[in-house]
Amino acid sequence: MARFSVVSLAKNAFSHHENWERQWRSPEPKPHYDVVIVGGGGHGLATAYYLAKEHGITNVAVIEKGWIGGGNTGRNTTIVRSNYLWDESALLYEHSLKLWEGLSQDLNYNVMFSQRGVMNLGHTLGDMRDLQRRAHANRLNGIDCELLDAKGVKDFCPIIKTDNIRYPILGATLQRRAGTARHDAVAWGYARGADERGVDIIQNCEVTGIRRKGGKVEAIETTRGVIRCNKVGLVAAGHSSVLAAMAGIRMPVESHPLQALVSEPVKPIMDTVVMSNTIHAYCSQSDKGELVIGAGIDAHISYAQRGGFHIVEGTLQAICEIFPIFSRMRMMRQWGGIVDVCPDASPILSKTPVEGLYVNCGWGTGGFKATPGSGHVFAHTIARDEPHELNAPFALDRFSSGQLVDEHGAAGVAH
Ligand SMILES: Cc1cc2nc3c(=O)[nH]c(=O)nc-3n(C[C@H](O)[C@H](O)[C@H](O)COP(=O)(O)OP(=O)(O)OC[C@H]3O[C@@H](n4cnc5c(N)ncnc54)[C@H](O)[C@@H]3O)c2cc1C
Numbered sequence: 164m165a166r167f168s169v170v171s172l173a174k175n176a177f178s179h180h181e182n183w184e185r186q187w188r189s190p191e192p193k194p195h196y197d198v199v200i201v202g203g204g205g206h207g208l209a210t211a212y213y214l215a216k217e218h219g220i221t222n223v224a225v226i227e228k229g230w231i232g233g234g235n236t237g238r239n240t241t242i243v244r245s246n247y248l249w250d251e252s253a254l255l256y257e258h259s260l261k262l263w264e265g266l267s268q269d270l271n272y273n274v275m276f277s278q279r280g281v282m283n284l285g286h287t288l289g290d291m292r293d294l295q296r297r298a299h300a301n302r303l304n305g306i307d308c309e310l311l312d313a314k315g316v317k318d319f320c321p322i323i324k325t326d327n328i329r330y331p332i333l334g335a336t337l338q339r340r341a342g343t344a345r346h347d348a349v350a351w352g353y354a355r356g357a358d359e360r361g362v363d364i365i366q367n368c369e370v371t372g373i374r375r376k377g378g379k380v381e382a383i384e385t386t387r388g389v390i391r392c393n394k395v396g397l398v399a400a401g402h403s404s405v406l407a408a409m410a411g412i413r414m415p416v417e418s419h420p421l422q423a424l425v426s427e428p429v430k431p432i433m434d435t436v437v438m439s440n441t442i443h444a445y446c447s448q449s450d451k452g453e454l455v456i457g458a459g460i461d462a463h464i465s466y467a468q469r470g471g472f473h474i475v476e477g478t479l480q481a482i483c484e485i486f487p488i489f490s491r492m493r494m495m496r497q498w499g500g501i502v503d504v505c506p507d508a509s510p511i512l513s514k515t516p517v518e519g520l521y522v523n524c525g526w527g528t529g530g531f532k533a534t535p536g537s538g539h540v541f542a543h544t545i546a547r548d549e550p551h552e553l554n555a556p557f558a559l560d561r562f563s564s565g566q567l568v569d570e571h572g573a574a575g576v577a578h
Contacts (some may be wrong), residue, residue, distance in 0.1 A: 171484030202343035203227025207398035208353035209538020218546035228369035232350030238500035244341035259536025261450035281341035356414035401501025420470035428452030444481035
């Protein structure tokens with residue numbers, strides 16, 4: 164596979180960029196693999212990449228029912244941060260953030276990781292106490308976090324309106340190392356890296372059944388035939404419980420629509436990410452100039468990649484309240500993804516009661532930021548048949564032991 168470099172860019176510029184090599188193959192499925200990953204989103208592709216790179220397991224297939232990155236990976240608002248409350252989550256997300264910091268170099272693929280800072284706003288005294296607690300917890304875990312007052316917020320993001328609004332802004336936490344990345348480049352970069360190491364990426368192939376023998380996984384049934392395998396990793400986000408049910412496992416996961424929208428592109432006006440739990444809005448500006456705005460989940464359970472209009476309407480009201488400067492901008496596109504939400508708003512990265520079957524799901528509204536770290540520790544779990552120390556607290560048995568990792572406060576925007 165040709166490497167991206169100044170020389171290769173210049174060479175291809177002379178041939179009008181018409182001679183770039185394909186970034187990954189489109190092979191026919193083989194009859195047998197050591198490991199099959201179900202789901203070609205960022206997490207599935209990252210798992211395959213690290214299986215090959217770190218564990219030398221290359222007889223691997225990633226099976227995707229649509230196109231890679233067409234699920235939540237290509238539908239999210241790309242906020243990357245690690246300022247979670249509990250030690251278990253903070254360490255896992257910080258592991259991921261550290262991998263993000265070297266990801267473009269590692270993959271030789273520009274994932275456009277931009278550490279432009281993320282502010283979480285506080286509008287009430289209750290909010291401020293909660294943010295202060297999180298800031299202290301983050302610092303104790305070695306994670307950068309600053310507490311700003313209202314003036315500090317305005318200095319960092321001058322277009323924000325802090326007072327004379329329904330919920331005045333009293334302050335915020337700021338994680339300067341946090342930011343955004345280019346979502347589909349992450350999927351493509353991992354796909355290219357995995358393919359380069361021998362992984363087969365099979366698109367337009369839906370998994371329809373999981374065969375077991377004597378309590379052990381034996382094969383998967385797909386729309387392109389039966390594929391035998393020693394191990395299966397389910398990394399299917401909103402469809403995780405559907406897939407796990409194929410192996411007789413009932414997952415503690417609910418699937419909800421989550422919507423996002425982007426505006427028409429404008430000149431650079433906002434060079435950070437702003438999130439508000441209380442009035443429910445989060446916003447950044449993409450490198451193309453579009454405002455990228457995230458809404459809340461629709462309360463109902465659904466597998467449709469769209470949601471109710473009243474949800475986006477409420478979000479835009481909130482955005483206009485803190486950014487009156489945006490009030491006449493036109494929204495260009497709006498869409499939804501299906502997010503997999505656990506009762507404690509934390510993920511599941513775990514072995515299952517079926518030997519050789521592993522699950523990676525429950526990332527809900529906030530798993531994009533975890534893509535590198537999740538793939539890294541899940542590959543370890545599959546390769547060694549035991550959890551990495553960072554994902555041990557996120558096993559399925561926490562729902563029977565009661566050792567939940569409740570991140571409802573930090574996981575999203577009051578989702
Ligand atoms: C609107 C929105 C905004 C978000 N904003 C953020 C954010 O700002 N920051 C953040 O960190 N996270 C965010 N998230 C969450 C984040 O997008 C997800 O947690 C993350 O992308 C999940 O990645 P994944 O690889 O597990 O899932 P996906 O990318 O959804 O991949 C799963 C894949 O499995 C495939 N699949 C399903 N069933 C089958 C089957 N039977 N056979 C074969 N393939 C199958 C699907 O087609 C899909 O491609 C947001 C999500 C949404 C929807």
